[in-house]
Amino acid sequence: MLFNSLNFLLFFPVVCIIYFAIPALKWRNIFLLAASYWFYMNWKPAYALLLLTSTAVTYVAALGIDRCAGRRGKRAWLTASLVLNLAILFLFKYYNFAAESLSLLLEHLGIALPMPEFGLLLPVGISFYTFQALGYSIDVYRGQTAVEKNFFTYALFVSFFPQLVAGPIERSTHLLPQFKVKQRFDYDAVMAGIRLMIWGYFLKLALADRCGTYVDAVYNNLTQHNGGSYLLASLIFPFQIYGDFAGYSLVAIGTARVMGFRLMDNFRRPYFAATVTDFWHRWHISLSTWFKDYVYIPLGGNRVGKARGYFNLLVTFIVSGAWHGANWTFIVWGALHGIILCIEKFLGFAKAQLSGARKFFHWFVTFCLVVLAWIFFRAETLSDAGRIIKGIFTNLEMPYLPLADCMAIFMALSIVLFKECKDEFHWNIHLSDSRYWVVRHTYIAAAICYILLFGVLNGDQFIYFQF
Amino acid sequence: MKRLIYSILFIIILLFAFDRIGGAVMWWVNQHSNDVSAPKIRYLVNTCDQELITMGTSRSNLHYIPSIICDTIGISVYNGGIDGSDNIYAHYIMLNHILSHHIPRIICLEVMANDFLYQEKGSFNTLSFFAPYIGLNARADSVFREAGTYWRYKISHLYRYNAKAVSNTAGLLVNRQSGGDNGYIPISQPLHFPDTLKNSDFVFSCDSNKVKYIRKFISLCREHNILLVFTVSPVYLIASPNEYGVLKQIADENGIPFFDYHSAGLYLDHPEYFKDNVHLWDKGARLFTSVFAHDLKMYLDSVGFFEKEQVK
Numbered sequence: 001m002l003f004n005s006l007n008f009l010l011f012f013p014v015v016c017i018i019y020f021a022i023p024a025l026k027w028r029n030i031f032l033l034a035a036s037y038w039f040y041m042n043w044k045p046a047y048a049l050l051l052l053t054s055t056a057v058t059y060v061a062a063l064g065i066d067r068c069a070g071r072r073g074k075r076a077w078l079t080a081s082l083v084l085n086l087a088i089l090f091l092f093k094y095y096n097f098a099a100e101s102l103s104l105l106l107e108h109l110g111i112a113l114p115m116p117e118f119g120l121l122l123p124v125g126i127s128f129y130t131f132q133a134l135g136y137s138i139d140v141y142r143g144q145t146a147v148e149k150n151f152f153t154y155a156l157f158v159s160f161f162p163q164l165v166a167g168p169i170e171r172s173t174h175l176l177p178q179f180k181v182k183q184r185f186d187y188d189a190v191m192a193g194i195r196l197m198i199w200g201y202f203l204k205l206a207l208a209d210r211c212g213t214y215v216d217a218v219y220n221n222l223t224q225h226n227g228g229s230y231l232l233a234s235l236i237f238p239f240q241i242y243g244d245f246a247g248y249s250l251v252a253i254g255t256a257r258v259m260g261f262r263l264m265d266n267f268r269r270p271y272f273a274a275t276v277t278d279f280w281h282r283w284h285i286s287l288s289t290w291f292k293d294y295v296y297i298p299l300g301g302n303r304v305g306k307a308r309g310y311f312n313l314l315v316t317f318i319v320s321g322a323w324h325g326a327n328w329t330f331i332v333w334g335a336l337h338g339i340i341l342c343i344e345k346f347l348g349f350a351k352a353q354l355s356g357a358r359k360f361f362h363w364f365v366t367f368c369l370v371v372l373a374w375i376f377f378r379a380e381t382l383s384d385a386g387r388i389i390k391g392i393f394t395n396l397e398m399p400y401l402p403l404a405d406c407m408a409i410f411m412a413l414s415i416v417l418f419k420e421c422k423d424e425f426h427w428n429i430h431l432s433d434s435r436y437w438v439v440r441h442t443y444i445a446a447a448i449c450y451i452l453l454f455g456v457l458n459g460d461q462f463i464y465f466q467f
Numbered sequence: 468m469k470r471l472i473y474s475i476l477f478i479i480i481l482l483f484a485f486d487r488i489g490g491a492v493m494w495w496v497n498q499h500s501n502d503v504s505a506p507k508i509r510y511l512v513n514t515c516d517q518e519l520i521t522m523g524t525s526r527s528n529l530h531y532i533p534s535i536i537c538d539t540i541g542i543s544v545y546n547g548g549i550d551g552s553d554n555i556y557a558h559y560i561m562l563n564h565i566l567s568h569h570i571p572r573i574i575c576l577e578v579m580a581n582d583f584l585y586q587e588k589g590s591f592n593t594l595s596f597f598a599p600y601i602g603l604n605a606r607a608d609s610v611f612r613e614a615g616t617y618w619r620y621k622i623s624h625l626y627r628y629n630a631k632a633v634s635n636t637a638g639l640l641v642n643r644q645s646g647g648d649n650g651y652i653p654i655s656q657p658l659h660f661p662d663t664l665k666n667s668d669f670v671f672s673c674d675s676n677k678v679k680y681i682r683k684f685i686s687l688c689r690e691h692n693i694l695l696v697f698t699v700s701p702v703y704l705i706a707s708p709n710e711y712g713v714l715k716q717i718a719d720e721n722g723i724p725f726f727d728y729h730s731a732g733l734y735l736d737h738p739e740y741f742k743d744n745v746h747l748w749d750k751g752a753r754l755f756t757s758v759f760a761h762d763l764k765m766y767l768d769s770v771g772f773f774e775k776e777q778v779k
Contacts (some may be wrong), residue, residue, distance in 0.1 A: 404634035446483035
């Protein structure tokens with residue numbers, strides 16, 4: 001079920017009403033679990049079995065880790081959990097890509113070895129829930145979280161519908177305890193959640209999908225466009241992906257907030273970052289901290305030699321790139337970020353205190369680097385990305401400018417920029433969080449009207465669903 | 468809980484007020500806009516009085532030049548093709564709106580596979596062009612009811628302008644109709660002509676509801692004594708065998724002339740006439756319209772169309 005579908009707008013209030021009407025915590029959790037599976041099964045019911053498998057494997061592994069006294073036994077349970085979950089992920093997400101790449105490599109070496117291919121559909125959100133479940137296994141192994149013995153509570157932690165298919169990737173230490181407390185109906189929390197949802201919908205429907213119409217028109221028809229269009233589309237895409245993913249995250253956080261749960265923040269105005277290191281403190285925070293805690297630090301983090309530290313950073317970002325999709329474009333995207341972070345670390349930018357013109361210069365360079373990397377992320381193939389970059393530098397002519405689309409993008413972007421500036425620079429302007437009841441409510445009504453009039457309401461998928 | 472109910476009620480009242488005021492403003496904008504489609508739909512719904520009207524999607528919009536047809540046949544012509552109107556449902560709505568105030572003598576409907584094929588993305592997606600006119604024609608509204616969008620448009624007046632608000636507003640600032648020729652707006656030479664001649668990617672899966680609407684379209688024309696002509700203008704793709712078989716069969720059954728320039732391979736040796744694989748640019752459109760106008764005149768003469776009209 002998509003957040004931007006009519007089904008969800010009917011599903012969510014019904015779930016909320018029933019949820020708050022159920023008096024016992026145990027039955028509330030069971031109801032939420034059933035609702036979450038219903039939410040997931042709306043896409044492809046059979047794939048709920050994968051979700052259940054991942055849940056069962058990590059649940060049993062965590063019990064095993066808890067019951068084993070020796071370190072070897074604990075490690076064996078953890079390894080089993082990691083291998084089984086990653087094997088499922090590999091089979092559904094990476095197998096075809098790996099087989100194709102291996103076949104090509106062998107072909108170059110003069111060995112013809114056709115590999116079988118599976119026509120499996122990528123299960124929605126598999127990377128998200130797998131990582132969340134694996135995080136729990138590792139936390140139990142490290143003793144950072146107590147093992148959850150109630151299967152239903154644990155299953156709800158893995159499949160909680162607001163963040164099931166596209167995050168934020170929650171930590172067991174943060175979310176699991178919330179399922180053990182009976183959440184009370186709280187008017188302020190409900191209204192705050194609704195406001196977050198509305199802003200999330202705005203980002204998705206009025207900004208991201210509007211940007212998407214232009215970006216798709218160019219990136220899906222590269223031969224029909226010149227370098228000017230490539231540049232404009234590449235400048236617009238960062239806002240599309242931001243609106244799409246931050247929008248989803250906000251709807252997820254808002255949905256959970258209405259029911260009394262607090263999910264972690266996933267975005268903090270990433271395009272205000274003055275270094276790429278800072279960008280990763282602001283972009284997809286739940287994933288970047290996951291990789292930091294479960295990949296970078298176990299590799300040794302920065303408590304090793306300098307060269308090894310850079311290597312760890314690079315490996316972490318290459319894996320992060322691969323997490324996004326089975327394509328060389330994502331791996332190059334991750335590697336580019338990794339290389340830039342290594343350079344920033346080497347030059348001491350990562351910890352530099354910047355201000356004034358110097359900060360502005362750093363911000364500009366950072367934005368350009370992030371845009372350059374996004375080209376690889378969005379392009380279908382590496383050769384397409386190369387064509388786009390070459391076109392920008394060698395064929396910079398008047399871009400394709402559909403007046404209506406550009407106006408709609410400009411309008412939405414202006415509103416988003418105003419809101420982001422207000423939050424980043426702490427401007428003393430209050431609309432959604434005004435102390436006046438009328439202003440707060442008028443903000444909600446006006447935002448809904450804007451979406452009705454200018455939003456793209458064709459029920460398009462969220463980009464991050466494919467990951 | 469009481470506070471939440473008050474909040475929701477207040478938001479609903481505000482939404483209703485904003486929606487109705489905004490809807491009225493957008494109606495005014497729509498009725499004064501000079502963007503690509505709004506003036507054409509407005510003209511067709513309210514005032515068109517030409518004797519021959521070409522209808523269809525962007526292929527109709529870009530391929531038929533009224534002045535050339537008019538010079539050849541000697542009757543007034545309007546190009547009623549609407550970009551993105553996509554399939555027979557949109558054409559049926561448009562025809563009903565036209566017939567509510569005017570009965571043309573000839574309608575040339577540019578048909579394509581979308582008019583009878585099952586579309587995965589939904590066949591009713593492109594009807595929103597006509598949403599501002601909901602409630603004006605019962606037959607046209609019936610299509611919205613079938614699409615399941617009728618009540619959405621009835622409830623929210625703003626939503627009627629969802630796909631068009633920016634374009635309509637931009638049309639207040641920039642006149643996209645200048646240089647037009649009775650609904651035809653020439654487009655300039657593209658940066659690149661289509662470079663490879665591929666086969667038409669045709670997968671046959673007939674949508675029975677669309678076929679029903681083609682028949683309804685034909686009945687409506689017959690009811691009003693309108694000569695209906697089916698056309699398929701040139702496409703820079705090699706037509707699949709029997710690509711238009713369903714349409715040709717319907718045309719045969721109903722005695723409708725069918726001018727199929729795609730299957731005949733017209734201009735497959737002239738990629739320089741095309742803007743992309745399925746659209747001609749102005750040069751190609753001028754050449755094609757001359758061919759079509761000549762063929763149409765031959766047909767009208769052969770069936771004694773003008774003599775019959777004089778007798779009437």
